[in-house]
Every structure is written in structure tokens, then in C-alpha cells.
Amino acid sequence: MPRFLTPARITLLVIIYLYQSDQVSTTSSRDVIYFIARRTALASEYDAGTVDDRNALCSSEIHSIAETLQQWSSRVPGRSMYDVLLQALWSLEGLDSLHTLISQLRRTTETRGLTDEETGCRPVTPSSPLGQFLRRSHVEFTRLQFADSQNLWKAFAAYRAPTFDEWGARNPEQCAEYLEKESSVDMLALSRISTLRVSESASDASAFDTDMLLGFTITQLQKLGARVPDDVKSRLETWIGHQADSGTQSLHFFMAYFEHWRAGQYNMALESLHRYFDYSLTSGSGGDNMKVFYQYALLHLSVLHADFECWDESVDAMNECIATARENQDSACLNYALSWLLHLRHAHPDQDHSSYGSISGVVGSGGGEQDEITFLKTKAREGKHWLLLSGTLLEEARFEMFSGGNASRAHEHIIQAMYLNTQHNLLSSASAASLFHGAGFDRLGQIHVASRDYESIDAIHKTHAPLADRVRASCRLAQTLASTGSYSKATGVLESITPDVQGVLKLEQRVQIFATLVQLRRELHRGNISAAEYHLAQIRPLRSTSDPEVVFEIHILEIELLLRQKRLEEALHKVTQRLSEVKRRGSDFAQRLHLHLLKARIFALGDQSPRAFTIALRAACTAGRHFLLGLLLEAIVVLGKILVDLTEFAAARDLLTSGLPHALESHDLYQTGRLFAILGEAHVGFAGFGCEAGSKEQKSQMRIAGGYFEKGRSAFQKVEDHNGQLDCLLMKSRVFGWEGDEASMQLADGIYTQLSLEESTVGSR
Structure with a gap:
């Protein structure tokens, strides 16, 4: 696998040369430079559009670029930018001409006063994103072994081969000269130039592209909690298989950890997490580096244990993570770990509070829950950790609502979190704030307002909302529709989210549970006791689950069934x-x-x-x-x-x-x-x-x-x-x-x- 240069990236270098040599029309220059910038500028966080543009650089098809360039005109009358690009691509006759092109572009970034006449192109600032891209392309091309450079040229020749007919039709004289130069080549092979297609192989993507796409995939897995599509997964595994770099391998196992976790494969997720830690240590150096990897591995281990309801193991791992983060003075990791422990204690208050000693150890032995929340809010403001501050405000609102506190104060905290999300563009936490906002109005009896909040998560925040938040919103919306008698609409809402949760075990089970609850409620109203008992028998074992919302709904409907059957003593016993x-x-x-x-x-x-x-x-x-x-x-x-x-x-x-x-x-x-x-x-x-x-x-x-x-x-x-x-x-x-x-x-x-x-x-x- 090449480290950086691919056939598509060579084509991008040709486009840069055309722009630098002033072959782009004035009306299209802005579009062309934007096209170049989207594919050369580095960004700390990649959005979906940027990833699509970078993904085009590891494609084996030139048509994705052709469709865009055909819209723009060149300085040659009657010729589009695509026509000029074809002429430039087919003017490259071998590795020597390719070396000349890259060297010429590299000289445009030199600062020793070269004129435009000497370089043939306008100069480029060396520190600009375009200058850095040209310099790296030159360095990577220079360090290629001869066999690798030959493979790169062969891949480039196959990449441009499908455009032979178009180029020949527009440039018949150059095409004739090209055929004369290649007269020693088998004519049968020449006749098939226009139909040559190359299947995707390892050379289509570079190590740089693989690392970038793999990092983006892991980021999406962390933020959205979804599964990697099968086609993307197989493509990434093919690319990773051609790399021996331990850093890329560690990311591969990190992706596998999320995949196994979402699929409900606990043992496989643990194995992948251990391998991720081992490969991360191999790719790093020094004992300090090991401590950093260790604390974040513990953080993920604790979340994994909690998701599979291993509460003691989760708390132990998080306590160790807090101790390591305090030793490393990593405030971001420490504050997140404390916030997670606080959330775990609120979500599962039946657990032994002595297990959460790390919180009081940091805040102070005499601090209550409100003091712990205040401590986290203060630390988040000091470190400008806005995501942590937003989550802590929502946790404070949950504490107010669940403990019977002031409803107005709870809504105030939710509004503050929503404002913070808007002010600092915290897209991933906007859906959680909408869920809390809807829950607050639901408790106030304003179900129609709560429904708008639940609907907004799919209508507005769908692209950046975690899948768990979308599922919770859909389930609550289905419950609301069922309470109005719209059972078909409620079932339709749950069916619409089903394709997105396919393969994510816990979320898939949650959707199925709420679909069964809707049917159970309907059969209870209809008086069909036998059907209601059948649906209740399906979900009764889930009363031992860790989701308090699901457990409560199951118990309530079970008591309603007993009331319908006039079994008052059993109903009273269950309520008590x-x-x-x-x-x-x-x-x-x-x-x-x-x-x-x-x-x-x-x-x-x-x-x-x-x-x-x-x-x-x-x-x-x-x-x-x-x-x-x-x-x-x-x-x-x-x-x-x-x-x-x-x-x-x-x-x-x-x-x-x-x-x-x-x-x-x-x-x-x-x-x-x-x-x-x-x-x-x-x-x-x-x-x-x-x-x-x-x-x-x-x-x-x-x-x-x-x-x-x-x-x-x-x-x-x-x-x-x-x-x-x-x-x-x-x-x-x-x-x-x-x-x-x-x-x-x-x-x-x-x-x-x-x-x-x-x-x-x-x-x-």
C-alpha cells in the first residue's frame, strides 16, 4: 500500500498545475480553488462532506472527478476544465514526465525569489495548506522505491485508461502521435484501452487515507453508537490488511471493539480492547505514553462493563481510571470519569454507594450529590470543557426531577444546556437536551409539546444524534401516539427506526420491547386477555434489565392486566x-x-x-x-x-x-x-x-x-x-x-x- 500518493492524488496535482499555470477561466477559478482546498486542507474534525471528498482520492474511478470538472470552463474557448485535464493527463508519458510535474510544482513553494517565467506557475506560500500538500507529495514521491514508483505509474495508467476514447475524440492529432509512439505495443491491447477497468485493490488507497477514514469511522462509532456498514467494513479491512503499521492496527482493533460491543459480544469486545491497548503501546514510546493509553483503556473498559450490567467491575475500572488520571494530571479524563460515576449512581441508585468513593475523594468527604455536581460544573467552566458542562447541567436537571425538586429549576438547567449546545456548536449533545426537554414537558402534562421535542431529534439532529437518543425519542413518541389511540402510527414510528438499529443488540431489543408494549396496551383496551398475557409473557423476563423506564412500563401494564382480570389481591401485592x-x-x-x-x-x-x-x-x-x-x-x-x-x-x-x-x-x-x-x-x-x-x-x-x-x-x-x-x-x-x-x-x-x-x-x- 502506498503511503500517500495514489492515482487520484496525481490527478489532483495535475489540476493544481492547471490552476497555477492560469488555464482556468476567471468565472470558474473560485470553484476550482474550492475543489482543490476541500481535498488538500487538513481539518481537526472531519465532517461527512470532507470525508466524501477525501474518499474520492482513493477511488479507482475517474468519473467522480469528471462529473464535477465538466461544469467549469477553461481559458480555451469551447473547452471545459475536464477537456483540459484529459489533455494534461495523457501528456504524461512516463515516470520522467511525472517527476518533472511534481518537481515543477515543488519549486513554486520555494522562497528564493523565483519568477513565474522560471517556474511556469504562480508561486505558492510554503506554509499554506496547498504548499504543504505540494511539499509532502514531492517528499513522498522522492522516497518511493523504484518498484513502488513503477506500481504507482501502472496504477495511474489504468486509472486514466477509461478516458482514452474521450481524449482521442477531442484531440485526434495528439492521439495519432500517441499511437505512433506506442506502435511497438500489441494493437489488440491498444484497442482495449478504452474498455480497461481496474478493480479496487490495495493500491487505490494510501496509508494516509486509510488512517483518516478509519479515524473518522471510530469517531462516528463513538458519537452515534451505530454499526459500520458491511461494505465500508470490508473495504477498510482490505486496506488495513495491506498495512503493517501498528498504529493503524490498533485503530482496527479499536473499531472491532465498538463493533463487538454494539453486537452484544462481550468477550470479543474485551479481547479487542486488550489488543487495542497492546498495539497502542507498540506504536508509542515511553512509560508516560503507556499511562495515557492505560487510563483511556480503563475508561472504555468501565463503560463496556456498565453496558453489560457488570456494575461492580465497571465501578472498579472507573476508580482505577480516576486514580491514574489524577496521577497523570489529566483533567479532561478525570472530569469525564467523575461525571460518568455520577451518572451511574443516578441511573442505578440501588447500587452500594460506598463503591463511589472516588467522587467524594476528589470533591471532599462531606460533599453531597449537589456538591459533586457543583464541583464538576466548576471544573468544566475552568477547563472550558463545554461538552462536560452541558452533560452536568442535564444531570443536575435529572437530579431535580427524580428527587422531587423544583420543576422550574430543572427546566432552567435544561435550557442552559440547550443554550450551551447552540453557543459552542455541541451537535452530539443537542439530542440529549431535547430528550430532557421533552421529558420535562411530559411531566407537566404538555404531551403535545413533548412530542414536538421527540420529533425534532429525527427531523433536525438525525445526522449527528447518537443512535441511542434517537431510539429513546422514537420509543417515547410511540408511547405518546399509543395513548391517543394511534396504534398504527406508533408501530410505524418504531418500524422506521428498525433498519438503523439492525445489528445493535440493546437498541434493537429496546425497539422490540416497546413494539410489544404498544400491542399489549392495545389488547388490554380491547379486552383480549389471552393476547395480552401472551405479549406480557414475552417481555416479563426483561423486568430484570437495567433500564428503569422499560422495567416500570412492564410492571405498570402487568398490574393493569391484573385489574382487568379482577385479581385485586395479586395486584395489591405487586404494587406494595x-x-x-x-x-x-x-x-x-x-x-x-x-x-x-x-x-x-x-x-x-x-x-x-x-x-x-x-x-x-x-x-x-x-x-x-x-x-x-x-x-x-x-x-x-x-x-x-x-x-x-x-x-x-x-x-x-x-x-x-x-x-x-x-x-x-x-x-x-x-x-x-x-x-x-x-x-x-x-x-x-x-x-x-x-x-x-x-x-x-x-x-x-x-x-x-x-x-x-x-x-x-x-x-x-x-x-x-x-x-x-x-x-x-x-x-x-x-x-x-x-x-x-x-x-x-x-x-x-x-x-x-x-x-x-x-x-x-x-x-x-
């Missing part, structure tokens, strides 16, 4: 068990409130309304104090049902009416349907116990109740909840019977009968 677990672990504050409301519902269904009232009232007060409007509405619905059971119809009516505006904004149609149904019951009860018989007020209350029953039935119909529809139709029929409206009563009874038959058919499947 789950409450003790989350209290012991210190999990999300909102999840604990949700479980308390489920407990109140179970007591209400078990005819223990006074006990249920106490639990629901406390939960409602707590949810209102912490601005958890979704849970507050659920508490209002539960309290309304309890008050109806206690014959407190006026209080139930007033309470449920106060929650109507927020319920209509929440887009949780099942909750809204329940609220309308219970509100209708409250009006019926008030008409019977709070109004005089036959009065206008009583008739008005019954008419209002009928309207609420219809709205509740409409909401239940959208989410396909058969039991809710049947209850609303039954109560509507009784209201119409009380009013003496026989036609409306018979219509409601007919719909009730038809829906009952459909439910029995679904239940028998």
Missing part, C-alpha cells in the same frame, strides 16, 4: 412489593406517586373507599406541589371515583370539572374517557340526590350527564377500549330511558349489543 423496591432504591419520584395512585385505585375497586381516599388525596397534593400534572389528573380521576362511591356527588362534580381543561390538553384519551364517564356519574348522582324530582335542574343535570357519557364513549372508542365503551353506552341507555327517549335508548342498546358480540369474538380468539 414494587413500592418497597423503589423506596429502597430511591428511584424516580414520579414513579412512586404513580404506584400510590394504583394502590388507591385497587382499594377503591375493593370497596375500601375511605382508605383509598387518604392515599389518593396525599398523592394529589404531592403531584400538584411538584407540578406533575399528568399524575395530578390521574389523582383527580381516582378521587372523583372515590367521591362518587361515597355519594359525595357535588364534590366529585366540582373536582372533575376543574380538571377538564388539563385533561383535554394531555392527549391521554383513556384517562380523559374515564374522567368523562365518572363526571357523568357525578351529574347523575347529583340529579338524584341534590335536585328535586321532576325539576328543571334535575333534567338539566341528566342531559349534561348524557353528553359526558357520549364524550367518554368517543374517547374510549379512539383507544379501542371496549369495556369503557360498554359502560358509557349502558349509562347512556339508562339516561335515555329516564328521559323517555325510546329511539335513542334503542340505538344505544343496539350499539351495546353489537360491541358485546365483537368483544366476545375477540376474547374467544
Whole structure:
């Protein structure tokens, strides 16, 4: 494999010569110099466009350059830049002419006062990117062995061979001279010049290109968390196989480490990480270099252990990484390691806190979690580590939300992180900030605003968002759509992300889990208990997973299934068990409130309304104090049902009416349907116990109740909840019977009968 020069790079040198010798028209000069700069200037971070341009320099096809140059004109009337390029390419008759071209370009960078007439080209500043490119090309060409230079010329001849017909048609005289000079060559071979094609081989790419593309691939793997496409992977492995450089081999094993990690191959990932460390030591020199590689290898090892739920090993590796980083005085590595430990403790609070002694050892033995966050924020500002500061702000927002802190302060931290991402162009963390922003609005009951945040991740941040963030956003969006009864759209959202997560084991499993959760929720609403039990059996083993969001959803739907089956004792036992677990672990504050409301519902269904009232009232007060409007509405619905059971119809009516505006904004149609149904019951009860018989007020209350029953039935119909529809139709029929409206009563009874038959058919499947 050549170190630097390739046939495409020689073509680029020819284009530079054409530009320097003033053969480009005035109108196209800016485009040509931009074309050259994109392929010669070095950048610290390569974007996708730059990589595509560099990738063209290791291509075996000249047509990618031809399509671009045909758009630009030269100083020769009627000739494009591509026509002039062909003439210059075919004027190179051998290694001597190629040496002359490179030497002539090299002389343009000399500073000893050569004139344009002496060099034939305009001078180039030696320190400019173009001057550095020309100097390196000359150095690399000079150091080539004779056999390597011959191979380079053969590769260049094969590279330009497909353009023979085009060049001959435009330059018949030069073509005839060329054929005369090559008259000793077999004519049959000459006749096949125009059809010569060379398959990609190791000589198509240089070691420089391979290192650059491999580094870009690893950067994308780290940032996005995706897998390398098979065609790119095979191409890189082919190029790497022709190199013996230990630095490139270490990057190869680093790429393999990410590949095995995403594929769920724990042992192979560990092996690749060890080989990466070994080859990195071989390519480096000195004991200090070994310490640097060692601390970052420990950092990756800790993240790998955590992803495979080996918490003790992960913490031990990170503690060792922190000790090594402190010894090396590497503040960037140290701060990131402390931030990772803090994140690990928040994400998995059930772990032993004594394992996280490294944080208190750096911050101070008396520091709490808020002091640790403040320490990281201060260090990030001092070192101008904006990515760390953005992540710490989001971690602080998570701490506020999960611990029942101030919701306004949590939103303030999220907005600060979003502003920081915009100010310092932190593209990779913008999606995480959008996720937190959406979660904050979700807790406030503004589901429609949260959905826009989740949609923006794919619409705006798709190209630079980590794949894990995109999957989380799609799963939450699917949940939101399922709560509105749009099950097909929810399934479509999950199916659209499926091709991107193919091969990434954990993310692929997450998408499948949420697809099953959507189907489970739908079957529960339909009353198809057997199908719901089947879906629940598929995901029940995943309750032991480390993802708290998935675990909570599975437990909630399992309890809902028990409530549908009227197995109240088992449901109460599971709620009590789950409450003790989350209290012991210190999990999300909102999840604990949700479980308390489920407990109140179970007591209400078990005819223990006074006990249920106490639990629901406390939960409602707590949810209102912490601005958890979704849970507050659920508490209002539960309290309304309890008050109806206690014959407190006026209080139930007033309470449920106060929650109507927020319920209509929440887009949780099942909750809204329940609220309308219970509100209708409250009006019926008030008409019977709070109004005089036959009065206008009583008739008005019954008419209002009928309207609420219809709205509740409409909401239940959208989410396909058969039991809710049947209850609303039954109560509507009784209201119409009380009013003496026989036609409306018979219509409601007919719909009730038809829906009952459909439910029995679904239940028998």
C-alpha cells in the first residue's frame, strides 16, 4: 500500500498545475480553488462532506472527478476544465514526465525569489495548506522505491485508461502521435484501452487515507453508537490488511471493539480492547505514553462493563481510571470519569454507594450529590470543557426531577444546556437536551409539546444524534401516539427506526420491547386477555434489565392486566412489593406517586373507599406541589371515583370539572374517557340526590350527564377500549330511558349489543 500518493492524488496535482499555470477561466477559478482546498486542507474534525471528498482520492474511478470538472470552463474557448485535464493527463508519458510535474510544482513553494517565467506557475506560500500538500507529495514521491514508483505509474495508467476514447475524440492529432509512439505495443491491447477497468485493490488507497477514514469511522462509532456498514467494513479491512503499521492496527482493533460491543459480544469486545491497548503501546514510546493509553483503556473498559450490567467491575475500572488520571494530571479524563460515576449512581441508585468513593475523594468527604455536581460544573467552566458542562447541567436537571425538586429549576438547567449546545456548536449533545426537554414537558402534562421535542431529534439532529437518543425519542413518541389511540402510527414510528438499529443488540431489543408494549396496551383496551398475557409473557423476563423506564412500563401494564382480570389481591401485592423496591432504591419520584395512585385505585375497586381516599388525596397534593400534572389528573380521576362511591356527588362534580381543561390538553384519551364517564356519574348522582324530582335542574343535570357519557364513549372508542365503551353506552341507555327517549335508548342498546358480540369474538380468539 502506498503511503500517500495514489492515482487520484496525481490527478489532483495535475489540476493544481492547471490552476497555477492560469488555464482556468476567471468565472470558474473560485470553484476550482474550492475543489482543490476541500481535498488538500487538513481539518481537526472531519465532517461527512470532507470525508466524501477525501474518499474520492482513493477511488479507482475517474468519473467522480469528471462529473464535477465538466461544469467549469477553461481559458480555451469551447473547452471545459475536464477537456483540459484529459489533455494534461495523457501528456504524461512516463515516470520522467511525472517527476518533472511534481518537481515543477515543488519549486513554486520555494522562497528564493523565483519568477513565474522560471517556474511556469504562480508561486505558492510554503506554509499554506496547498504548499504543504505540494511539499509532502514531492517528499513522498522522492522516497518511493523504484518498484513502488513503477506500481504507482501502472496504477495511474489504468486509472486514466477509461478516458482514452474521450481524449482521442477531442484531440485526434495528439492521439495519432500517441499511437505512433506506442506502435511497438500489441494493437489488440491498444484497442482495449478504452474498455480497461481496474478493480479496487490495495493500491487505490494510501496509508494516509486509510488512517483518516478509519479515524473518522471510530469517531462516528463513538458519537452515534451505530454499526459500520458491511461494505465500508470490508473495504477498510482490505486496506488495513495491506498495512503493517501498528498504529493503524490498533485503530482496527479499536473499531472491532465498538463493533463487538454494539453486537452484544462481550468477550470479543474485551479481547479487542486488550489488543487495542497492546498495539497502542507498540506504536508509542515511553512509560508516560503507556499511562495515557492505560487510563483511556480503563475508561472504555468501565463503560463496556456498565453496558453489560457488570456494575461492580465497571465501578472498579472507573476508580482505577480516576486514580491514574489524577496521577497523570489529566483533567479532561478525570472530569469525564467523575461525571460518568455520577451518572451511574443516578441511573442505578440501588447500587452500594460506598463503591463511589472516588467522587467524594476528589470533591471532599462531606460533599453531597449537589456538591459533586457543583464541583464538576466548576471544573468544566475552568477547563472550558463545554461538552462536560452541558452533560452536568442535564444531570443536575435529572437530579431535580427524580428527587422531587423544583420543576422550574430543572427546566432552567435544561435550557442552559440547550443554550450551551447552540453557543459552542455541541451537535452530539443537542439530542440529549431535547430528550430532557421533552421529558420535562411530559411531566407537566404538555404531551403535545413533548412530542414536538421527540420529533425534532429525527427531523433536525438525525445526522449527528447518537443512535441511542434517537431510539429513546422514537420509543417515547410511540408511547405518546399509543395513548391517543394511534396504534398504527406508533408501530410505524418504531418500524422506521428498525433498519438503523439492525445489528445493535440493546437498541434493537429496546425497539422490540416497546413494539410489544404498544400491542399489549392495545389488547388490554380491547379486552383480549389471552393476547395480552401472551405479549406480557414475552417481555416479563426483561423486568430484570437495567433500564428503569422499560422495567416500570412492564410492571405498570402487568398490574393493569391484573385489574382487568379482577385479581385485586395479586395486584395489591405487586404494587406494595414494587413500592418497597423503589423506596429502597430511591428511584424516580414520579414513579412512586404513580404506584400510590394504583394502590388507591385497587382499594377503591375493593370497596375500601375511605382508605383509598387518604392515599389518593396525599398523592394529589404531592403531584400538584411538584407540578406533575399528568399524575395530578390521574389523582383527580381516582378521587372523583372515590367521591362518587361515597355519594359525595357535588364534590366529585366540582373536582372533575376543574380538571377538564388539563385533561383535554394531555392527549391521554383513556384517562380523559374515564374522567368523562365518572363526571357523568357525578351529574347523575347529583340529579338524584341534590335536585328535586321532576325539576328543571334535575333534567338539566341528566342531559349534561348524557353528553359526558357520549364524550367518554368517543374517547374510549379512539383507544379501542371496549369495556369503557360498554359502560358509557349502558349509562347512556339508562339516561335515555329516564328521559323517555325510546329511539335513542334503542340505538344505544343496539350499539351495546353489537360491541358485546365483537368483544366476545375477540376474547374467544
